[in-house]
Amino acid sequence: MKEKIKILVVDDEEVVCRSVNRILSKEGYRVDEALRPEVALEKMKGAGYDLVFTDWKMPGIDGMELIARIKEIRPETDIVMITGYSSIESAVKAMSLGAFNYIPKPFTPNELSNITARAIERRRLLREERSKAEKTYVIFEYVMPDDLYYLPEHAWVRVGEGKEVAEIGIDDVYQKTIGRITKIDLPEPGGLVTQGNPYAEIHASGERIYQSFSPISGMVAEVNQELKRDAGLVNKDPYGKGWIARVNPSSLEEDLKNLLHGDAVIKWWLKREIIERRQENYVNVVALDPKFKFEIAAEPGGEKIRSCFACGTCTAICPVREIDDEYNPRKIIRMALLGMREEVLASNFIWLCASCYSCEEYCPQGVKFTEVINAIKNIAVREGHIPPSFITQLELIRTHGRLYPIDDFDNKKRKKEGLPPIRMEAGGAERTYELSGLKKMMTKTVRPSP
Amino acid sequence: MKYALFLGCTIPARARNYELSLRKTASVLGIEFVDIEGFGCCGFPIKSVHHETFLLLAAKSLILAEEHSLDICCPCSACTSVLTEVNKKLSEDKDLRQSVVEKLSPGKTYRFQDSIRVRHIARVLYEDVGIEKIKSQLKRQLTGLSVAPHYGCHYLKPSEIYGGFDDPGNPKSLDELIEAIRAKPVSYEGKDRCCGGAVLAMNENISLAIAEKKLKNVKEAGADAISLICPFCSVMFDDNQRSIETKFSESYQLPVLYYTQLLGLALGFDERELGLNMNKVKTAELVARLGQKL
Ligand code: SF4
Numbered sequence A: 001m002k003e004k005i006k007i008l009v010v011d012d013e014e015v016v017c018r019s020v021n022r023i024l025s026k027e028g029y030r031v032d033e034a035l036r037p038e039v040a041l042e043k044m045k046g047a048g049y050d051l052v053f054t055d056w057k058m059p060g061i062d063g064m065e066l067i068a069r070i071k072e073i074r075p076e077t078d079i080v081m082i083t084g085y086s087s088i089e090s091a092v093k094a095m096s097l098g099a100f101n102y103i104p105k106p107f108t109p110n111e112l113s114n115i116t117a118r119a120i121e122r123r124r125l126l127r128e129e130r131s132k133a134e135k136t137y138v139i140f141e142y143v144m145p146d147d148l149y150y151l152p153e154h155a156w157v158r159v160g161e162g163k164e165v166a167e168i169g170i171d172d173v174y175q176k177t178i179g180r181i182t183k184i185d186l187p188e189p190g191g192l193v194t195q196g197n198p199y200a201e202i203h204a205s206g207e208r209i210y211q212s213f214s215p216i217s218g219m220v221a222e223v224n225q226e227l228k229r230d231a232g233l234v235n236k237d238p239y240g241k242g243w244i245a246r247v248n249p250s251s252l253e254e255d256l257k258n259l260l261h262g263d264a265v266i267k268w269w270l271k272r273e274i275i276e277r278r279q280e281n282y283v284n285v286v287a288l289d290p291k292f293k294f295e296i297a298a299e300p301g302g303e304k305i306r307s308c309f310a311c312g313t314c315t316a317i318c319p320v321r322e323i324d325d326e327y328n329p330r331k332i333i334r335m336a337l338l339g340m341r342e343e344v345l346a347s348n349f350i351w352l353c354a355s356c357y358s359c360e361e362y363c364p365q366g367v368k369f370t371e372v373i374n375a376i377k378n379i380a381v382r383e384g385h386i387p388p389s390f391i392t393q394l395e396l397i398r399t400h401g402r403l404y405p406i407d408d409f410d411n412k413k414r415k416k417e418g419l420p421p422i423r424m425e426a427g428g429a430e431r432t433y434e435l436s437g438l439k440k441m442m443t444k445t446v447r448p449s450p
Numbered sequence B: 001m002k003y004a005l006f007l008g009c010t011i012p013a014r015a016r017n018y019e020l021s022l023r024k025t026a027s028v029l030g031i032e033f034v035d036i037e038g039f040g041c042c043g044f045p046i047k048s049v050h051h052e053t054f055l056l057l058a059a060k061s062l063i064l065a066e067e068h069s070l071d072i073c074c075p076c077s078a079c080t081s082v083l084t085e086v087n088k089k090l091s092e093d094k095d096l097r098q099s100v101v102e103k104l105s106p107g108k109t110y111r112f113q114d115s116i117r118v119r120h121i122a123r124v125l126y127e128d129v130g131i132e133k134i135k136s137q138l139k140r141q142l143t144g145l146s147v148a149p150h151y152g153c154h155y156l157k158p159s160e161i162y163g164g165f166d167d168p169g170n171p172k173s174l175d176e177l178i179e180a181i182r183a184k185p186v187s188y189e190g191k192d193r194c195c196g197g198a199v200l201a202m203n204e205n206i207s208l209a210i211a212e213k214k215l216k217n218v219k220e221a222g223a224d225a226i227s228l229i230c231p232f233c234s235v236m237f238d239d240n241q242r243s244i245e246t247k248f249s250e251s252y253q254l255p256v257l258y259y260t261q262l263l264g265l266a267l268g269f270d271e272r273e274l275g276l277n278m279n280k281v282k283t284a285e286l287v288a289r290l291g292q293k294l
């Protein structure tokens, strides 16, 4: 497998090229070198490479431009930018141009080998994701809890109220590409961390050790003691129970400027898709409504939708999905987070939830999908999308106060059986409908979905 | 033990066997039910359509109970979850409480969960009556009867509203209630799974397929009957068992009894008193196997 992976290393320092070549060749990869970016581009036009390591600062074409040009020629190539330690800003910029990752200089053979392994694993995951039935919608990267700030494919930070303490952890793409986490060497409380620099060592299956980069600078106030007992918590719940440390930030405002947040995360990923010319397989980017998730979050029950990171636990446990693949909670929530408003509201599948609450019980992020889907349905109804059977139910309750009306005949039967009569409420639920505004809405928008 | 009995929409019209057995068994176990005029739909069917109406409908019933100073007992799991949820929400969220009360009973004050509790009948039997009391009242042994408990969804979920009662992933209260009447609770795959009832109106195929899975698992586990505690679930397993058998070319013939019907048999009531004649899958054979009344 490894000998099939072709790697190109581009650096004007021969010694760097040589050492990368030596380390990765020993691992069984096929490695080629280019001392000048122009040579690299010529080579790309030929056979092409799966992975390119490129220096940032080179005479003539610099690393940033090289990334853009390589992506022009071969959009599917993964690129790792070799940077100086403190240049997180340029690292994020490189990634927004389509680079897969960055590696700060100086690096160890172990770090180089691990980043290569991650790149290959990420390719495999993407291929797998895209071959699933969901491929017409989105790929896994798009959905992350969006109350967080990201160093993409690496780390996240959750800023607490008052901004005195910020929680940091690794994101789920990073976690997925390193595999099962067996141990984490946590930083010491009181120690200093710097944005973009390593602060914890993560041991994963296959005896690999990865560096975790801090998304902010500051002093470690507390570490997650639970991880000492079960480091796998990071795999299970990367944005919740799997947090790594709490930090007193030293330059938060400045640090956050280098990170991605909110809609910028989706835009960032979409841009990557466009660079890699995959957008036509996915969604019509222009038709997306980025406000849709906020609209859902403003409904009772929809509040936590933005905490979803598409782990798929809900889908795995859903009894409806077990019978019919067309119904897929994770897909619905991803479509909603992406902003596919019309597709979601007018769909029939939102009405297939059995309200069993299983997903809610197991969601690691406490998203409360059962309530989220109710929130979505409430919006759909206001827009005139309601299945006919629900209109019948609404009418029955309005006129009789109950779904199954009880008349004199029923009460006679009840009496014969020794049961007390059921008195129907005069006027049914009409008054309640008036008070809640449903009556008005029924005359205006409640009509059957096509 | 005095409760306002909240029957909801389905039971008085479509599950009188449940109501009969419920009232009969309660009468000998020291539970007094008060029927309150004005209790109607709990709001469950409207939750997905119009949240505000759902909230007001539920609050209306809770207010009625509070005015009578009575806790609510629901035999329907959906009513239980909706009333529990709104009771909790309105006691915790002052602004919401004020706006709801202002609409329904202007000028008055209510405390909701801080004043009244909402309890499913199975929980009342388990916690308030207690296993020992049930055991002490037995008039007939159900020994030898293997019963698969079906918990359904809303009796224990969403767990956050039920204050830690039982474990929805590995529940035991209904098992213990079955044991209390000397029947044998049968464990089976997917015991905590849904009956499919909530999608019946939208997609019969999905709904029946979900129920079929469960019937199959129960049958494979060797149970003589299913025992359940919700009228929706009964519609799926009892009323629709014949359709499921036809659709999936299977024969299950699994009697489906409300727990209160089983309990009633153990307490010495006869079949008619418990509405067993109204069950769709015949129960005569099963009853014939039971021991004589003591
Ligand atoms: S289980 Fe929760 S976090 Fe995971 S995909 Fe479903 S809603 Fe999102």
Ligand code: SF4
Binding pocket: A314, A317, A318, A319, A320, A321, A329, A352, A353, A354, A355, A356, A357, A358, A359, A360, A369, A370
């Ligand atoms: S509540 Fe709805 S989406 Fe969640 S598991 Fe049950 S049927 Fe599936």
